[in-house]
Amino acid sequence: MWGEGFSLNIAVSLSVPQGFRQSKGLSLVLVNSRINRNKQTRIFMEMQGNESPTTSYQSTVNIPHVLTVAGSDSGAGAGIQADLKACAARGVYCSTVITAVTAQNTIGVQGVNVVPEDFVAEQMKSVLSDMHVDVVKTGMLPSIGIVKILHQHLREYPVRALVVDPVMVSTSGDVLAGPSVLAGFREELLPMADIITPNLKEASALLDGVKIKTVSDMRSAAKLLHDMGARNVLVKGGDLPDSLDAVDIFFDGEHLYELRSSRIKTRNTHGTGCTLASCIAAELAKGASMLEAVKVAKCFVETALDYSKEIFIGNGPQGPFDHLMKLKSNAHNSGRQVRFNPSDLFLYAVTDSGMNRRWGHSISDAVKAAVQGGATIVQLREKDIETRDFVEAAKSCLQICRAHGVPLLINDRIDVALACDADGVHIGQSDMPARTARALLGPEKIIGVSCKTPEQAEQAWIAGADYIGCGGVYPTHTKANNLTVGLDGLKTVCLASKLPVVAIGGIKVSNARPVMEIGVPNLKGVAVVSAIFDSECVLTETRKLHAVLTEATAAVK
Ligand SMILES: Cc1ncc(COP(=O)(O)OP(=O)(O)O)c(N)n1
């Protein structure tokens, strides 16, 4: 199946007014298209009027799709649940045919309820007759009847590749497929498989109990399994005794590859086999070659295990890991109950590397002093710093801010915010569009946008920002050529804005009061750079400003 040529099917419908075509010339170029078989791209472009053509664009693109045929794991570390998470992490759609429901946790398998064969067949037909499946991946196949059903359906609905993870025994040692299924694997599945991914025990069982104890045994086993019909074989050496690295043997019928990755010391390995096979399937669905897919899958599993090595779920000896690599950061964030509270904008401290240099402050010392002095949110605005140093500085500032429950935002640099898992970003009108930043950062992160006009405030709201920064309220030396909008401009933007507003630009202890007194409820605070950071004692200056803001707010109420 794998390796057949793909055909590219693109229907383009263009309706271009004659004059427009003549005057502008129109060409549609597809660069380096890697669109898989049966993928269709439909593009409609309508251009109305010669002078100002409006373009409406509609496309439908089939999504890479893996169907997993496997058992459910109630603990969600392995089986169907691992497959879904692995495919989601690799950006591939995953449909499911459930062959058995297991009662399972980090201790072991407490019960197995096999789904009736005709209902397995019904699930398979539902998916395969309706959806375009690129790759089928199999896990727990608890009866020979289910193996046969799979075989029949793959004949009726051919797919690009079949990935067989010959699940027989769970990581806890419980039997998930009896000896009768072995015959099914050998006779029905191996000859159809584009890749088979046994561990040492499974490879040994498929080879009538042959002993596999060394890398050299694994090489021989891979060749024998290939002889049994599998086009590619990955023998996983995770259980190899006395091995520092995790060594897997990959054989494509021609070349033997020894794939090594570092062995991660962790109890959280439940579901690694299912995840590896699903990742291979996902990469194949995206169009990777078999060796590429295997390498990416191994790297993904290693990274996820390393990320998850300290997470603690369940009390048994084998815990699940975190496919999406998000759980730890959610746990860290749990100090802050609400992702964004507009009152955090009250005293907004924005750093400046030049000012810190002038006063001999490190970024983290300056941030610590600001937070201790009463800053309620911090933005790292580091315009002339190496990216590597920025990420390191942001990580240490994040620790300080988290310890005080103060959000930390990064100015301009979405990449740095992602790298250090900051609480969000602040972006201006010429930075990355807020909508794109939102797509990259997800719904949980805070996004602020600089706005000088009501129209910009409206756009920021539409794009999914959380607050806007409006200025310059007063002239400033900190930002070159900055337009001063004044207190009136600030009030106009606040009145038009559906989002909370923080005022910025030239604000200091002596002029902060009139800003807070403009009397508009969505003005939540002031953002300052020089007022606190262009000073020897950041702590004292921040305290002074905090006091003025508190007094002004009390007076307004
Ligand atoms: C709170 C706040 N408001 C406005 C700005 C200015 O952002 P931008 O216009 O992108 O200019 P730079 O700060 O990037 O020079 C801000 N940083 N913070």
Ligand SMILES: Cc1nc(C(=O)O)sc1CCOP(=O)(O)O
């Ligand atoms: C970064 C920035 N943005 C502004 C805007 O008007 O959007 S004014 C500004 C500089 C603010 O520094 P200071 O508090 O030292 O005046």
Ligand SMILES: [Mg+2]
């Ligand atoms: Mg900017």
